[in-house]
Amino acid sequence: xxxxxxxxxxxxxxxxxxxxxxxxxxxxxxxxxxxxxxxxxxxxxxxxxxxxxxxxxxxxxxxxxxxxxxxxxxxxxxxxxxxxxxxxxxxxxxxxxxxxxxxxxxxxxxxxxxxxxxxxxxxxxxxxxxxxxx
Numbered sequence: 618x619x620x621x622x623x624x625x626x627x628x629x630x631x632x633x634x635x636x637x638x639x640x641x642x643x644x645x646x647x648x649x650x651x652x653x654x655x656x657x658x659x660x661x662x663x664x665x666x667x668x669x670x671x672x673x674x675x676x677x678x679x680x681x682x683x684x685x686x687x688x689x690x691x692x693x694x695x696x697x698x699x700x701x702x703x704x705x706x707x708x709x710x711x712x713x714x715x716x717x718x719x720x721x722x723x724x725x726x727x728x729x730x731x732x733x734x735x736x737x738x739x740x741x742x743x744x745x746x747x748x749x750x751x
Contacts, residue, residue, distance in 0.1 A: 676726065680717075
């Protein structure tokens with residue numbers, strides 16, 4: 618376990634995000650794990666992530682956990698300047714840990730190899746990367 622893994626009520630943030638995944642999509646789970654720091658009502662975070670279930674574009678494009686992580690990154694780090702280098706670093710680290718960035722590829726849809734990374738692990742990795750970089 619990373620030393621900087623935020624503990625709330627005795628539970629690491631990454632595991633709280635996985636708990637949120639049980640009843641929400643991957644993007645919403647990542648956003649909800651950061652609700653205290655973001656200062657936005659849970660209903661607003663749920664709305665922000667509502668269209669990212671099964672990834673952006675309904676499994677055809679970017680994983681919802683990665684989308685949620687980049688939303689959190691922007692909300693926490695934006696200071697009026699572009700965040701392209703930080704966003705690129707987050708995406709590259711996510712791809713290294715999970716094996717891909719597209720939901721379809723992560724789930725192994727249309728391939729014989731099977732899934733590269735479960736939704737729970739995508740959420741877990743997204744939060745771990747945020748913990749390390751934000």
